Amino acid sequence: MPADLAVIGLGPYGLPLAQAAVAAGISTLGYRTGPEADPLTPAEVRRMLATGFRTPATPAELGRVRTAVICAPTPPSPDGGLDLTQVEAAARTLADHMRPHTTVILESPVRPGTTEDFLRPVLERGSGLRAGRDFHLAYSPSRVDPGNRDFTPANTPKVIGGLTPACTESAAAFYGRLTDKVVRARGPREAETVQLLETNFRHVNIALVNEMAVLCDDLGVDLWDVLRCAETKPFGFHAFRPGPGVGGHSVPQDLTGRAPHSLRMVELAQQVNGQMPRYVVQRAAALLNEHGKSARGARVLLLGVTYKADLADQQATPAEEIATRLMSMGAAVSYHDPHIPSWNVADRPVPRADSLYEAAADADLTILLQQHRTYDLQGLSVKAQLLLDTRGATPTGAAHRL
Structure with missing residues (x-):
């Protein structure tokens, strides 16, 4: 049976998206790109399977969907960048079977420019189709917060940046079935940079409170009382908590060597958190x-x-x-x-x-x-x-x- 949506990559970004889509009544199939951490419980996966979610026997079924979202992981690469191996593999697999008028959306964390300069050529070469003319192409930063029961895909706004205005609207029509609010960026580079800013915001602020933890211990000051008092300020302050280090799948990016100006504060934050x-x-x-x-x-x-x-x-x-x-x-x-x-x-x-x-x-x-x-x-x-x-x-x- 044909599906409306293919989620390619069933790790921490893909499975929650597929779960939200199934809950919204969207016929969804999932395709693994490689070994991936499973963010859902076995019971949650069983409920998805019971309500229509399935994994295709062959990748040929990817060519029968209206929308394909690539959620492959992008772990750190040896050179300090992001490893796009699984994104490329996902794109090649999709391109071999993609039909005209498909909407392709990338949600994997990537550097600005990746959708246009990396993903687009892979899809066009493999499919013989042209992005913006024969199929829609867009980027949307994943805003999954595993385990957070207060913010779900339904009440978390989705940012979308398409290659063309028509690409943006096609992606917006899809996400409008999942969320209460869709925010349109100027294009994929702006949407990719939203992801960059959001990830780095977390890491920089955690680094600040981690440094405060070390300072307060040296001074004999109760950091946790400081935070309790500081977070009562109704403006200009957002409370973060220190910890033993920073984990997770969203890798901070300083763009060193990839842009005219590296993000020196992010590089320092990585050192502090590390x-x-x-x-x-x-x-x-x-x-x-x-x-x-x-x-x-x-x-x-x-x-x-x-x-x-x-x-x-x-x-x-x-x-x-x-x-x-x-x-x-x-x-x-x-x-x-x-x-x-x-x-x-x-x-x-x-x-x-x-x-x-x-x-x-x-x-x-x-x-x-x-x-x-x-x-x-x-x-x-x-x-x-x-x-x-x-x-x-x-x-x-x-x-x-x-």
């Missing part, structure tokens, strides 16, 4: 030392090893570097995470704590890396011998906080 796992380990070692214990031989329990609360996604999680550094110091590291049944670090299995409270009571140091909803932090603070809270989630005075 140093946080080391800082957490330094704080951990200092706490152990203050309590008469050495990191060597210490039993350290890590709580929450995913990059985000209440998700099983471990993409770029700082927990891996923290565990690696602790083990290199001779610590005996174990972990607990309700979403991760097994965990390997540096090709070594990390022991999983079955009984959370018993493990916290037995550990010389417990480090909260991710605040999963199931954690009773008040109870943990009572049971743990020594608790380092990197998320500021424990009650005041119940733990040592970042």
Whole structure:
């Protein structure tokens, strides 16, 4: 049976889009571009399959849809840019079967200019069709926030920039079936740069509060009280929270070597955020030392090893570097995470704590890396011998906080 929509790439960007489309009554098929992290629970995927979502037996079915959205991942490349391998593979597969009048939309995080300078030639060469004349081409930044129940595709505005005005309107007609508001950009480069700004805004502001965390610890100031007070300002301030590092799939981009001016603040933010796992380990070692214990031989329990609360996604999680550094110091590291049944670090299995409270009571140091909803932090603070809270989630005075 023909589908209205093909979502190419079923990772953190594609599956939520497909889920929203199925919920809106749009006949949807999904096509994997390679190994991808699954942001949905098995129950959510089963519900999608029960309501019409399917994966095609052959890529030929991609040529029977009206709209195709490429959501392939773009991980960091060795040269510091973005790896477009899966985007190219998705485009080649689609181009081999694409028919005239198809609307093609790219949602993968990319550098400005990618839709026109990279994706367009691949599609045109493979299909023999011309973008803007024979098929519509547009870019729309993905605005998925996994696990956020307040903002869904329905109430999150979608930005769209088409190669031509007609391309923009065709993409807008599709997204209008999913969201309450569509925002039209001048073109694909502007829409791509929206994604760049939104991603870098997050990383730069997290870097600022991470630096404030280090400063406040040096000054003996309660950072979390500072944040509590600062966020009461009704203008000119948006609260971010520090943490053990920055994970996730959206890679900050400084455009070094790719534009007349690199984004120096973004480059610095990457350096600051990249140093946080080391800082957490330094704080951990200092706490152990203050309590008469050495990191060597210490039993350290890590709580929450995913990059985000209440998700099983471990993409770029700082927990891996923290565990690696602790083990290199001779610590005996174990972990607990309700979403991760097994965990390997540096090709070594990390022991999983079955009984959370018993493990916290037995550990010389417990480090909260991710605040999963199931954690009773008040109870943990009572049971743990020594608790380092990197998320500021424990009650005041119940733990040592970042």
